[in-house]
Amino acid sequence: MSKRNSLLVVDDMEINRVVLGQAFCDQYTILEAENGLEAMDIIRTHGDTLAAVLLDVIMPVMDGFEVVEQMYAAGLLARIPVFLITADCSEANMRRGYDLGVMDIISKPIIPYFIRRRVSSVVELFQARERLSRTVEVQEQALAEKAIEIQQLNSSIIETLSTAIEFRDCESGEHVQRIHDLTAILLRDLRVRGFAGCASLTDEEIDQIATAAIMHDVGKIAIPDQILNKPGRLTPEEFAIMKTHTIKGCELLDRIPKSRDNPIYQYAYDICRHHHERWDGRGYPDGLKGDEISIWSQVVSLADVYDALTSQRVYKPPFPPEEAVRMILAGECGAFNPELLESFRQQAEYIRQMYRSCPHKQAAPALS
Structure with a gap:
């Protein structure tokens, strides 16, 4: 399992990318994108290393909601938590974001300490769930292999016993x-x-x-x-x-x-x-x-x-x-x-x- 040690910051405003990057640079390698199209290219390339995506809503070329929709369609939201960072925290935007599967919606202006705590808590839970899921997969595979082994052993015992009787x-x-x-x-x-x-x-x-x-x-x-x-x-x-x-x-x-x-x-x-x-x-x-x-x-x-x-x-x-x-x-x-x-x-x-x-x-x- 790849180590998720990168954080993607997506915002068309450079100052916002700098502020968000500074808030997490001691924890993650910071990747940046100016719009949703660039973000999707990075997600496809580095998805296995991304701990989270901090995503602006209003951007040129492709907005934040379109990014979330594409991630949802590709089944990526189950593996990468997405946080919408927006100045428009209207009820309609919040409902749309949560319905699409984002983990949290954080309002601008950005307060580094506040956003760091909220993102870190969710990322820790996400990664713990991923580790647990991986452990369960390994255990299920081991159980499946053991079941096959037992079945083969049972078949061998059955055949050996039956053959022994035929010899008699x-x-x-x-x-x-x-x-x-x-x-x-x-x-x-x-x-x-x-x-x-x-x-x-x-x-x-x-x-x-x-x-x-x-x-x-x-x-x-x-x-x-x-x-x-x-x-x-x-x-x-x-x-x-x-x-x-x-x-x-x-x-x-x-x-x-x-x-x-x-x-x-x-x-x-x-x-x-x-x-x-x-x-x-x-x-x-x-x-x-x-x-x-x-x-x-x-x-x-x-x-x-x-x-x-x-x-x-x-x-x-x-x-x-x-x-x-x-x-x-x-x-x-x-x-x-x-x-x-x-x-x-x-x-x-x-x-x-x-x-x-x-x-x-x-x-x-x-x-x-």
Whole structure:
């Protein structure tokens, strides 16, 4: 921040400039102008160093009120206090000056001691306010940087935890990133389509939901390895235990301090619990049906099914992308929202290209 160590005296009478300059020469570097036009040139050039402007009203070329109007239009009055020095302290002039934003109106003839006290008091307050404003800006910037740092840390913790769970599930850890990307792609497409519940989503909210989506299976940390990694079909008893990962995930999120204040965790809670619900009500754990299921949980459910189909698992080889799309659209993998299926159908080729560009244990293309 530049040091404000200059004072601009604007008056067409040299004697007035001398008197005012002498009153402040021990405090400031005195700059002088004979009219408003000269004053504006100096203000534009030295504005960052000006502590105040002492401004005559009646001057040739450009009068004092015109100077104030130009300073107001340029947003300078918030940073540089202006004092009108005039012999005409009529009510109309005073009202006009104060309405324009001058700090004080001082009548002529000039009394050096008097004007020095009035100007110095205001300048001290102005500069204190500027220092405070600058301090607040620095603090706000520091807080913003800290918030970004915390957000990045939270995202890293979320991704690390989710990836660790995928490793337990004999996955490469890339599954969670693909779920993140698929969720964002489908939500953005639904927003473009004006789908209810998505039309008003902001980019930030979609990013939060996509981040939350990678925690969909966090509850698997509570599932025994012999069930989680069983190569064959699960028994009814084992499947009942596997289904509890939806509830266990919510219980884990509930243990995170202040989690309810974080929108990412709020989305994650809903997704953890409901990403195995089905449009026809035949899902779990709550048997929700249709629009009872949040759109983000529906999207993550579909993304999870597609990624599971096209990935190699301990219990199956991967399906080709075209076959996976066909199976989902044909209803062979459970019931989904018809509008969501249409979005998925429209984005299928883009999703296939996205999978091609990232490492993924995917099947070779289907033979004709």
